[in-house]
Amino acid sequence: MGEVKLTNIVKRYGTVEIIKSLSLHIRDGEFLVLVGGSGCGKSTTLRLIAGLETANEGTITIGDRDVTNIPPKDRDIAMVFQNYALYPHMTVYDNIAFGLKLRKYSKSEIEKKVQEAADMLDIKPYLQRKPKELSGGQRQRVALGRALVRDSQVFLMDEPLSNLDAKLRMQTRTEIKRLQQKLGITTVYVTHDQIEAMTMGDRIAVMKGGIIQQLATPAIAYEFPTNLFVAGFIGSPSMNFLQVKVSDLDSTSVKVEAPGLSLNLKRTDASSEIDAFKGKEMTFGIRPEFLALTDVDTSIPEWQSVQAWVDVVEPSGSRTFIHLSVGDKHKLVAEVDTIKVLHITSGTEIPVWLDTRHVHLFDPVSEKRILSTAKHP
Numbered sequence: 001m002g003e004v005k006l007t008n009i010v011k012r013y014g015t016v017e018i019i020k021s022l023s024l025h026i027r028d029g030e031f032l033v034l035v036g037g038s039g040c041g042k043s044t045t046l047r048l049i050a051g052l053e054t055a056n057e058g059t060i061t062i063g064d065r066d067v068t069n070i071p072p073k074d075r076d077i078a079m080v081f082q083n084y085a086l087y088p089h090m091t092v093y094d095n096i097a098f099g100l101k102l103r104k105y106s107k108s109e110i111e112k113k114v115q116e117a118a119d120m121l122d123i124k125p126y127l128q129r130k131p132k133e134l135s136g137g138q139r140q141r142v143a144l145g146r147a148l149v150r151d152s153q154v155f156l157m158d159e160p161l162s163n164l165d166a167k168l169r170m171q172t173r174t175e176i177k178r179l180q181q182k183l184g185i186t187t188v189y190v191t192h193d194q195i196e197a198m199t200m201g202d203r204i205a206v207m208k209g210g211i212i213q214q215l216a217t218p219a220i221a222y223e224f225p226t227n228l229f230v231a232g233f234i235g236s237p238s239m240n241f242l243q244v245k246v247s248d249l250d251s252t253s254v255k256v257e258a259p260g261l262s263l264n265l266k267r268t269d270a271s272s273e274i275d276a277f278k279g280k281e282m283t284f285g286i287r288p289e290f291l292a293l294t295d296v297d298t299s300i301p302e303w304q305s306v307q308a309w310v311d312v313v314e315p316s317g318s319r320t321f322i323h324l325s326v327g328d329k330h331k332l333v334a335e336v337d338t339i340k341v342l343h344i345t346s347g348t349e350i351p352v353w354l355d356t357r358h359v360h361l362f363d364p365v366s367e368k369r370i371l372s373t374a375k376h377p
Helices: 042-050 094-101 107-121 136-148 166-183 194-200 218-223 227-231 273-277
Strands: 004-013 016-026 030-035 057-062 077-080 154-158 186-191 203-208 209-215 239-247 255-257 260-267 280-288 302-314 319-326 330-337 349-356 361-362 369-370
Touching: 004 042, 016 042, 016 057, 016 209, 030 166, 042 057, 042 077, 042 154, 042 186, 077 136, 094 107, 094 136, 094 154, 094 166, 094 255, 107 136, 107 166, 136 330, 186 194, 186 361, 194 218, 203 218, 203 227, 203 260, 209 218, 209 227, 227 280, 227 361, 239 330, 255 280, 255 349, 260 302, 273 369
Parallel strands: 030 186, 030 203, 077 154, 154 186
Antiparallel strands: 004 016, 004 057, 203 209, 239 255, 239 280, 255 260, 280 361, 302 319, 302 349, 319 330, 361 369
């Protein structure tokens, strides 16, 4: 069993707590991504699992073993680093075989394992080359091959794609995900790139300040962010945020207002916390894809419009990002089909339609999500 459990883990450097009573259960065979900005504690968490850092408090188990105080070499893990960590004087073959030689595998066993890994990763033609003769993507595959041959219970990957260009990064992340699904090895993957996290993880743990803000599938974290940080961090472009006042509410609806904006929202979830916000300020959130400038079925009452000025038009292939101003201070970004907005130019006033079936209201003080109009699965 390759499940990993962290229970009440605390990591301090001096008096500074980097990891704050973190508990996390990574399921056997799961691909879990730790994602967050610089200094959030994601790499430290990975290094704690690996045994490269020692926890001040708490326990870590891999399978049915408590490994909290066991050295890295005895934890049955394989780690892939950001900088590949290949031996420059060795061939690709020897880099992959190195750990097996240390473990006293026979020559025939080493040959079999290296060839299988090379075949799986499509690096057979490069086995007799040195790392300096390889591209970044090829070096990364060699690093993966070295981890693969160890037959470990758990893979740990620390930003393994950050040194690759955008096209190669996309290709390699697909390869890693396909490989993990084929092998079924429990994998913990660290990245600051939320797109990488969303496309690769079975679940993602969004971290900030040494605390997991939300642990969920990528779809749930995107559609139902637990707080303002997750809502703003997950998704590109980021969620639109406006400061609004709850001017009225009842058992089925909530009315919010701001300069240039008045919207009626349906209460589709059972939250009663919203009742305490009548007459108070809240943070209104809606993602760019739920704003429309054309082709709106106005017979659907949830599509509600506001007048806006077009500030900037940013074409991006099949999608275009329209930056808008509503009222005196509100800014919105709409993500729309490029072909449908070729006629729209900056400096013009247009109606913008908001799909209020996908709105979130947050407490501006605690930053907790209080209400979502979307239907939870």
